[in-house]
Amino acid sequence: MRKLTLLLCVVFACVLQMNAQQYVSTEPSNKNVILEEFTGRNCGYCPDGHRIANQIMRDNPGRVWAINVHAGGFAPTSYPNLICQDGQTIHNGFSISGYPSGVVNRTTSSAIGRGEWTSAATQELNQPAVLNVAGMAVINPATRVATIDVEVYYTGNSAQTTNYLTVAMLQDSILGSQSGGTSNPEQMINGQYCHMHILRDIITSSAWGEEITPTTQGTLITRSYTYEIPEIIGDPNGVEVDLDNVFFLAWVSETQQDQATRPILSACEIETNIGSDEPIFPYITGVEQIAGVSCSHTKEVVMTMKNGGVEELTNVKFEIEIDGEVTESEWNGSLQQFFSEQITLQLDVPFGTHNGVVRIVEANGAPYDLEQSFTVTCDEWMDLNVTGEEVTFTLDIMQDKFGNQTTWEVTGYNGTVYASGGPYTMLQGSTATELHREEFTVPANECLLLSIYDNVGNGICCAYGQGYYQLKDADGNVIIDGDGEFGSEASHLISINSDATMSVTTADATVLGPTEAIVGGSFAGGTPVEVGVMYRTADETTYHEATAASVSTDFEIQLTGLTHSTEYLYKAFARTGNDQIVYGEEKSFTTEYDAIDENNGVNCNIYPNPSKGVVYVKGVDIAKVMVFNSLGQLVEVVESGNESSVNIENLSVGVYFVRVMNNEGNATTKKVSVVR
Template sequence: MKHLLLSYLVLALLTIHPIYGYEVPTNVQKRNILLEEFTGIHCGYCPQGHAIANTLLTAKPENVYVIAIHSGNYSIPGSDEPDFRTDIGDILDVELGASQAGYPCGTINRHVFSGSSIITGRADWTKNGKKIHQEDALVNLWMKSEFNGNNRELKVTVEGYYTGEVTEPSHLLNVAWTQSAIKGPQNGAAMGDEYMHQHMLRGYITQEWGDIIETPKKGEYFTRTYTYTLPNDIKGTEVKAENIEVVAFLCTDKTEVLNVTGGKPTYTNYEKPLGATLLTPMMEVKSRYAYNFFEAKLKNESNQPITSAGFQVTINGEKQDAAWEGHINAFETLPITIHASPYEIKETNEYEVKLTTINGQNITGNSLEGSFNSPLKGTPNITITLVTDLYADENTFVIRDRNGNIVKEFGPYITDTKATYEETAELELDQIYCFEITDEWGDGMQLPKGSYKIYTSNQSLVEQNFSITGFGARTFFQALSPSSISPIGIDNNTIVSFDPIHKLIEIGFKTENTGKANISIYSITGKCLINENIQTIAGGNSKQSISAATLPMGIYLLNINQDGKETTHKMIIR
């Protein structure tokens, strides 16, 4: 293994006083996060680990680096299956004790958080990553990599600067490279051979445990430069230069990663035609929506930077053009916002956002599409009862208008304490708003579960959410006159309201189990008039709109049955 690596690289000597200026910053910074994820194509739970890794990267793209190591028994390929294992991956698996822990497992900065092992399960990755990122870094790192398509040469320069007192006589600088967008099989994903593997370890550019940085001291710099020839394939899997990343990290020995940095290289003599792909955003359009913009991620598929993009936005059959300007480097992906002209919101709405131009040139782009319902009915004066979890400092709580402007901001709230707050807002009549919660780390308000309820000025319940997951939650509502809101049944876990314009009974309730719930409406004499089944998810919120066009004014009984547990509500339709 060592001879193979050395044939690819030329190692420069440690330079304490170079003749050029350094790029590495000298101010004290927070430690970045390295997740070394041990995985395999025959591991049924590994897609869950991949999802957690992706959430961490999405939440902190400048601070999180992932190396997915295919090793151990779960990575052994069957006949006609690709072999994603590497020699260095097998060494890391044995030395760090991954296979003994069960897959998926991983290390966060090779740090021992409890007990004696650096290996933890996927449930602890985000929590441990937060702890690491709260600490000051002993050393800052900076890295630049350049790829030349003529000879497939990858040149990597790493700089370091020590901001704190050092107790170890030496450190080890590791430089690895990964590849994303590798199609292959994956148990637990139900995608056949079309599963897209990301951040897969392909090799080390340094020696297997890194190169020695001698006598590190506070206030001193170091630099290393490497030249590595990128192979055309590894065990038959093509190495596509546009999908690689380089990761550099400094360790005290074989464990304890002091800091990490990385990124994609710049490219010369490597031409790819102009192109891009629209990807789903951090917060997707859910059952209700009203913003005059759509969010997405834009992946640059070309060696040229993207500075502008054009879109055709279609809402309920009405087409309009939209434009975006910015800068996306070669083969990189960035979140973008696509602004649309104000549009009429109907009871149900269909939308499509199609990519049409890049840098002023027409392309055949892909689309993001879906549907959403009209906003809920609120009033200009609303009350919000908010229950935080223990990490309120990771959340924002705001009300936005249709253009995304903040019209009311709540908090900050006490952290490390589950607490209940009651907030109020005065809004403009007939305008549409969104109460929006965002979560910095993408793990929601779950420790313990947070929630919110929104009430109108006459204490009718507009919306409740007992399961705030991922990057947050949004509730869209219109500030209507209180006289136009017709509540017909309310309790702590159920919202029932009547839309007299569209003749709809709108029902929302907290679900107990995953499965089905039965909704029935009876006359006062006990005759069943409406009977519907809907899918439910445990601990979530189920919503259903039922046509009341055939129901005359009068008194009715609403029955909700969840796995034999029934609740009944009296309704009066006026």
């Protein structure tokens, strides 16, 4: 089973030096981009503009933000009325000759057509910025009050002595009508158009921003705003402002030109958190099923939990309900305010798509009541019983006339592509066909996904030839018989079950000290897709899972963060592609007694914490600094003297453990958070 509970026991013997962290970077950077798109629900060509803007944002994540300004003759006041007063002001500040049109960082006084947006954005993204902007917004859901802090740091000199700071609130996922919506199918949901990044309000004192000065290199400007988020915006036929779908942007414009302040010098999306003055306030930001090829009813979902309360979050208990069946889970750890933790949950899911609910029922020992809905799917598979450790298949694909539209692939549990083919050629006859035969071999006890695609969406039959596909075993028996009439995609899951036996041996443990040990094992007679060790203390009932970084016949894993003077039980395992698990014998080890007390450890300072790029360690007689991730894997080692700097720029956001050792062999471990 997967690891559901994270138990962390670390020695806190360092003197922690906390440095106040700014949101904004002081390093020079290139410009970010704001694309203000002037649009409306009665504009038939506007969805194509939305599509282009979406693609620009996808191509430049965290660098470009589109703002849909609904104003002008194509923006009706019927429900949902997406017009706002500030949007009309901005719309009227530019010369607009048609819709959709837009301004890219307000570099022009006239809006430009959608065909020019990509090149204009690329040009701006490659220009150096004279400033950086960043911030944080905290929304109290009980009062609907957002507290917004914004920082602007000048890495160069602006050409103007006065600039203009703008903070805007946008909203996603507003359902309503849209002329020409089907030309942007990704935003069509059950016949309605899902309107995205809609300008709802400007929070600064003017739609064109508020003055900031000085604007010279090295200047840091801070602004704080308290903003009560309206229940509804728009008159008449206004739209509810859903707190779960709002976000904030900030940008700095250079100067006033006619009505508008332009050009925009740079911009950012402000980090948005749900927060409260309450000491305990955990909430769930999302629950997503882990994608992948699976021939098992055991499914994994990742729940993202955030701490919006004032106090550190150390223990949370959950209930997970699917189809009336309730299971319980528990998380233990350390989560400071506004930090997130991803928790992987294992669920037993019947065939089909099911609605589920995750409830937080207890936090830090106190009763709690919060829930988040989600969906989880278990696709049906066919069982194929074979002998031996490998099986050979033959795939026959009879293409129709348009073979250039057809591709296929066979993938396994861990994403391995065992075979693939296409596109093929387009044939001369109107109903011509051609047979393609492919042979491939896969290991037994694997879960296979056969997928056949047609990029036009009309399959491989029927008006353009009677195409089909068949999958056969080594004896020529037809396992899958498809008629080719499948639209865009046909897919089939196959669980290959072999009578070949696999054995797993658990290796003896090597205890490294009070909190660390090396465990492992070996396997024979099979082809697993994952190997590792299950372990627990003798007093626990739930195993924790540690997975090896790669599959090899002999493997070992270093466990860290263990409790000193404690007996641990462990056993090696190997998991096959169809989710069969073979275990080795259970063994035990006992960690060493920790003779280093709080006053006799390594005297050191570790700062800043949290950190964005570099962690500094200062102390006396320091020999080595090691950084471990939350899985106990060593990710960084620095060997130096009394002052060390550890570069963590390449580490993912999350919690890490910095272990400092001196020349006498004493050690201290401290938890450090990496943020961006």
